[in-house]
Amino acid sequence: MERARPVEVPERPSPPVLAEITLNVNGEERRLTVDTRMSLLDVLRDRLALTGAKAGCDRGHCGSCTVLVGGRRVYGCLTLATAVAGAGAGVVTVEGLGGSGPHPLQRAFVERDAFQCGFCTPGQLCSAVGMLDEVARGWPSAATGEPADAPVLTADEIRERMSGNLCRCGAYRNIMAAIMDVAP
Numbered sequence: 511m512e513r514a515r516p517v518e519v520p521e522r523p524s525p526p527v528l529a530e531i532t533l534n535v536n537g538e539e540r541r542l543t544v545d546t547r548m549s550l551l552d553v554l555r556d557r558l559a560l561t562g563a564k565a566g567c568d569r570g571h572c573g574s575c576t577v578l579v580g581g582r583r584v585y586g587c588l589t590l591a592t593a594v595a596g597a598g599a600g601v602v603t604v605e606g607l608g609g610s611g612p613h614p615l616q617r618a619f620v621e622r623d624a625f626q627c628g629f630c631t632p633g634q635l636c637s638a639v640g641m642l643d644e645v646a647r648g649w650p651s652a653a654t655g656e657p658a659d660a661p662v663l664t665a666d667e668i669r670e671r672m673s674g675n676l677c678r679c680g681a682y683r684n685i686m687a688a689i690m691d692v693a694p
Contacts, residue, residue, distance in 0.1 A: 531595035535560065536606025542591075550594055551575045551586030554603060562604035562632040566676075573675030576633035576640075578602040583640035585674075604632035607639060615639055618688035626679035634675050638689050641671040646694065663693045 526545040533540050535558060542557055554560045554577070566574035568587045575586035580599030594601060607613040615638055618624070625631040644651075645661045653670035654661045661667060668686050677685065 529592055531592055533591065533595050534598075534600040536602060537600070537609075544591055546590070546592050548591050549587050550577065550579075550584070550589040550591045550601070553591040554586060554601070560603050560605050563636075564629055564632065566629070566633075571676075572630070572633075573637060574630050574633040576637045576675060577604075578636055578640050581640065581643055583637050583674075602636070604635050607635060613639065614692045615642075615688065618691040619685070622684045622688040622691065624681055624684040624688040626677075626681050630675060630677045630679075634672070634677065634685055637672060637675045638685075641668075642689070642693060644671065663690070 526547065528543050529546050530541065530543050533542065533553070535554070540558060542553065544553055544557065548557075551563055551565060554563055555565070563577050563586050564574040565587060566572040570585040570588040573585065576583055577586050578584070579589070579594055579601050580597070581602075608616055613635070615635055619631065619635065624634075645663055645667075648661065650661055651667060651670045653664075653666045665686060668689055669682075672685070672689075
């Protein structure tokens with residue numbers, strides 16, 4: 511039996527491939543030169559100093575990095591910045607949710623004490639804003655029921671739609687109450 515040959519490993523890693531991109535973040539055009547391997551989360555936090563979205567797991571499991579791209583929820587840790595720039599979609603972070611003042615959901619989170627340590631709060635807020643838009647558009651979820659049914663925002667529906675966002679402190683009851691406060 512022939513022994514397997516060891517794989518040759520290059521002595522140095524390959525240099526980064528840089529790209530000039532333009533991102534519309536919170537309504538502002540931003541031109542950057544980035545490594546094409548950079549995630550949207552890393553660009554937002556490290557290059558644009560928008561630190562609301564958090565790096566929790568870097569695997570898309572916790573949702574603390576959730577931002578809105580073109581109005582849809584995405585995990586910033588799993589999304590390449592170059593892909594977002596190429597799509598031409600606007601990025602909204604927690605810092606840009608309310609425009610010139612707090613978003614109604616941000617006020618509801620404060621009123622309902624829907625946070626404890628605050629680490630997951632930016633992702634929870636962005637996810638909830640995106641989720642409410644999905645419901646308004648009539649997009650079903652696994653909890654909606656029959657595909658022809660218009661989604662009704664029940665506790666089960668909110669739990670299903672927000673299931674990608676974890677809160678290690680367990681503020682779920684108050685997060686749900688805050689969402690219900692602003693839901694149509």
